[in-house]
Amino acid sequence: MLELSFTRRFSMGHRLISGSSERCAIPHGHNEFVTVTLQATRPSRLDGAGNVIVPFADAKRRWHDFVDTRLDHAFQISSQDPLLDWFRTREPERMTRLVITPGDPTTELMAALLYAKLAAFLRDDGDILRCTCLSLEETPTNTVTLSGGPEPYLPVTTEAATGADRSVWWHRADMTISDLGTEL
Ligand SMILES: Nc1nc2c(c(=O)[nH]1)N=C([C@H](O)[C@H](O)COP(=O)(O)OP(=O)(O)OP(=O)(O)O)CN2
Numbered sequence: 128m129l130e131l132s133f134t135r136r137f138s139m140g141h142r143l144i145s146g147s148s149e150r151c152a153i154p155h156g157h158n159e160f161v162t163v164t165l166q167a168t169r170p171s172r173l174d175g176a177g178n179v180i181v182p183f184a185d186a187k188r189r190w191h192d193f194v195d196t197r198l199d200h201a202f203q204i205s206s207q208d209p210l211l212d213w214f215r216t217r218e219p220e221r222m223t224r225l226v227i228t229p230g231d232p233t234t235e236l237m238a239a240l241l242y243a244k245l246a247a248f249l250r251d252d253g254d255i256l257r258c259t260c261l262s263l264e265e266t267p268t269n270t271v272t273l274s275g276g277p278e279p280y281l282p283v284t285t286e287a288a289t290g291a292d293r294s295v296w297w298h299r300a301d302m303t304i305s306d307l308g309t310e311l
Pocket residue numbers: 147148151232233234235265266268269
């Protein structure tokens with residue numbers, strides 16, 4: 128199977144408040160690497176001329192633009208986190224730089240949400256490529272790898288319960304990192 132892999136680095140901040148790792152309840156940051164593996168949705172023989180599935184630049188442009196302009200230097204925060212109220216009331220102009228997640232923004236959750244976001248972009252780009260694997264290196268010693276699709280791992284949200292799940296930001300083929308428009 129012929130696959131393309133692309134890696135991008137971004138800086139992020141987060142905190143985990145649910146008790147799975149008490150030391151991570153204090154806001155802190157990491158320089159992370161996200162690597163995605165893509166394959167042709169309909170594999171075909173190389174044409175003997177250009178011999179590409181898709182030029183690398185085209186295959187990664189939209190995804191890397193999202194990583195660079197939305198994920199990089201954003202703060203990942205649970206929708207349950209009381210710090211959200213701080214931003215709402217004291218720094219509303221920074222709300223658009225918050226990645227708001229259903230529960231703690233762990234590496235596992237972010238891998239699943241980012242996989243879903245990339246899948247939405249790829250569908251919107253004509254379904255020429257699909258993602259087979261996404262890995263998120265939080266630190267040089269901690270990496271989460273997800274293959275085969277995010278669906279089995281995405282938490283059930285209120286939207287899912289009401290049948291409106293496709294409206295959440297990770298399923299939308301746009302540059303959003305939260306559902307601020309619907310929440311505020
Ligand atoms: N299952 C998960 N556990 C933890 C996550 C996570 O995303 N998923 N995240 C954290 C923290 O973000 C923490 O910053 C990193 O974890 P930890 O391995 O505890 O810390 P170190 O980077 O210092 O690890 P060393 O390899 O020992 O240097 C915690 N847990």
